[in-house]
Amino acid sequence: MRYDIPAPMLAKAAATVPDPAKTPGGLLFEPKWDGFRGLLAWDGETVEIGSRGAKPLTRYFPELVEAIPELLPRPCLLDGEIVVATGAEGEQRLDWEALSQRIHPAASRVARLAAETPAMFIAFDLLAEGDDDLLDRPFSERRARLESLLADVAHPVHITRTTRDHDAAVRWLAEFEGAGLDGVVAKPLDQPYAPGKRTLIKVKHARTADVVALGYRIHKSGAGVGSLLVGLYDEDGTLRQVGGVAAWSDARRRDLVEELAPLVERDEAGDAVTGEGERSRFTGSKDVSFVRLRPERVLEVRYDQLEGARFRHTVQFERWRPDREARSCTYAQLDSVAGYDLADVIG
CATH class of the missing domain: 2.40.50.140 (Nucleic acid-binding proteins)
Known part of the structure; x- marks a missing residue:
């Protein structure tokens, strides 16, 4: 099988964390990761990583390309964020500058930086699993299947944290910035995946x-x-x-x-x-x-x-x-x- 990588689903900005009680079907809150948006396709033979702007990212992250076939239990298409963390143990934070250095034309430099500042993939949505196309399924189902798929997957692949608790999301907005994160995203639980459309809600620090x-x-x-x-x-x-x-x-x-x-x-x-x-x-x-x-x-x-x-x-x-x-x-x-x-x- 071979997956067609769609345009990513996008978010519109809001000034405050929305109230899930006022949203039909409810909301799931996630931290907003400050990295490169990546749609990662593993078809059982090859790994491809597409970006938000349709620019292929595969060649820039060879450590992920090498790890994915060993870690993922079966072919799938994941939506997530590529991030780089730096700092001593117990004091790590996301490092945008180190991540941006990874986009370089020289293969030798790409290989060196892959070893010096290895990336992680933070998964937050599942668009296909095996032969099942999940784009039309509600997010609640896609999230449940994502959790099942990645339950035993190890670093450098992670599944993002979530909460339905509005107060917890407000707390994340304040606290997680200290680790270099960008804010909070609210996702309607009953909606299908909408490529290129701003149907999610993001709350960033202002x-x-x-x-x-x-x-x-x-x-x-x-x-x-x-x-x-x-x-x-x-x-x-x-x-x-x-x-x-x-x-x-x-x-x-x-x-x-x-x-x-x-x-x-x-x-x-x-x-x-x-x-x-x-x-x-x-x-x-x-x-x-x-x-x-x-x-x-x-x-x-x-x-x-x-x-x-x-x-x-x-x-x-x-x-x-x-x-x-x-x-x-x-x-x-x-x-x-x-x-x-x-x-x-x-x-």
């Missing part, structure tokens, strides 16, 4: 911070501001880039060019000074240059979490803060998260 406008990139259309780069001052007084703000409307992008014009750094000839932004394996040959701004204007943004010294995801604009001095925008304002051992999340 916070605000005052940051300094450092510069902007021109929109890909060539007109207006595409993204605004922002920064924070560290303990030594160094202003560090921490992320970017995007998702402006067409009209707002054009207006921002006019608004920010007085802050643009210029050379002796009066030309705008540009800088070179940070590159990663995801930017490739993309133009990362930006127009530099004098660090004087402060804005408030919404963010979910930090990854090292940077915002993990693109942040959202809240408002300008003319009442704030740029120098007051430091890392000290950011929430610190209590540590939580990943092993206690996996269970």
Whole structure:
């Protein structure tokens, strides 16, 4: 047999953990893992791992490809998350940077990182088992069969924890962030698997911070501001880039060019000074240059979490803060998260 890997089922955002009593059929809550979404197909002969964006991930995780045939009791198609954990025993947490390093074109580097930072697969849904296509079955049945299938499966394959208790889910949202997790997902128990549709509910951490406008990139259309780069001052007084703000409307992008014009750094000839932004394996040959701004204007943004010294995801604009001095925008304002051992999340 050979499984066709579908588009993954997606989630829409909510501000709070939903009440299962108000959802027909009830909800099952899971931790929201911060990794690469992976649909893992084992047909009895070969292992394939597809991503959320339809990019094959198989070659980047040879340790999973090697382990799966030995661990899974029979052919199946699993939906889950690929994660990497780092840290001493009792203090482990998910490590996004270590995971992102795994996407590399060189086979030798892939092999080395597979040994140095091995990945885990956290399964949370079962889409097929043997010849049984389970997409049209309710999640309650798929989950029960997943638990039965993986009951005796060992590391690096795990089955995600679940609860029907609303209070427990709220507690997970607060506590599991300390282990690097991203929030909580609520799944309707009576619904079939819906490829590509946002029928699940995700609740992520959301916070605000005052940051300094450092510069902007021109929109890909060539007109207006595409993204605004922002920064924070560290303990030594160094202003560090921490992320970017995007998702402006067409009209707002054009207006921002006019608004920010007085802050643009210029050379002796009066030309705008540009800088070179940070590159990663995801930017490739993309133009990362930006127009530099004098660090004087402060804005408030919404963010979910930090990854090292940077915002993990693109942040959202809240408002300008003319009442704030740029120098007051430091890392000290950011929430610190209590540590939580990943092993206690996996269970």
